[in-house]
Amino acid sequence: MAKQVWKGSAVFGPLPPALVSCGDGEVKNVLTVAWTGIVNSHPPMTYVSVRPERYSHDIIKRTGEFVINFPTSALAAATDYCGVVSGRKEDKAAKCGLSYEECEKVSAPAIAECPLSLECLVTETKEFGTHTMFLAEIVAVRVDERLIDSKGKLNLQQAGLISYQHGEYFATGGKRGEFGFSVKKKGKAK
C-alpha cells in the first residue's frame, strides 16, 4: 500500500463520542468529548481532555468529578448537539430529551438513556495548550441490566454504541473475533 506522510496532527482511529456529564446540586451540564480513553487498569483510570473555554471545563475543575456516558445510535443527534451548543446558552439535556440521574459515588449526574456510564473522580489536572486533561479514577460503573446475561457477563455489543471517526459518526457492529482469538488453540476433534 502506497502511503502519504503528513505532519503530526490529532488524527486517530475510532473513538467513543462520549457524553460527559458534570455538575452538582447547583448546576448540571453535558458536553460531547472524543478525547478520552483508559490509561490504567488497577486502579481503573481514565481522562477527558476539555478546552478551557468550554462551559463544562470550570464545572469539572471546581467539582473534581465527571461522568463518561456512552451513547447508542439512537442518541447520535443528541450527541452531536451536545457537542456544538454550549450549556451556557441552554439546558442541552432537556432540549435533547436526555435525563440526568443520580450517581452512587459522585455528585455529578449520569445520563439515564446511556447504557454504560463511568463515575469519575479527578486525581490530576494537566494543561497541554489547547486542552486541559482531567485524569480521573473510575469509582463506579453503571450498566443497563438488560446487557448482563445470567452468568453476569456484560454483552456490550448489544448496546449499539456509536463510534466517531474523523468527524463522522458510525454504528458499531460486525464481530470479527474476541480477545486472544488469534492465538487460541482449536478444540481437539472428538
Ligand SMILES: Cc1cc2nc3c(=O)[nH]c(=O)nc-3n(C[C@H](O)[C@H](O)[C@H](O)COP(=O)(O)O)c2cc1C
Ligand atoms: C464529536 C465531538 C467531539 C468533541 N470532542 C471534544 C473534546 O474532546 N474536548 C473538547 O473540549 N470539546 C470537544 N467537542 C466540542 C464540545 O463538545 C463543544 O464545544 C460543546 O458545545 C461544549 O459544551 P459546553 O460549553 O456546554 O461545555 C466535541 C464535539 C463533538 C461534536
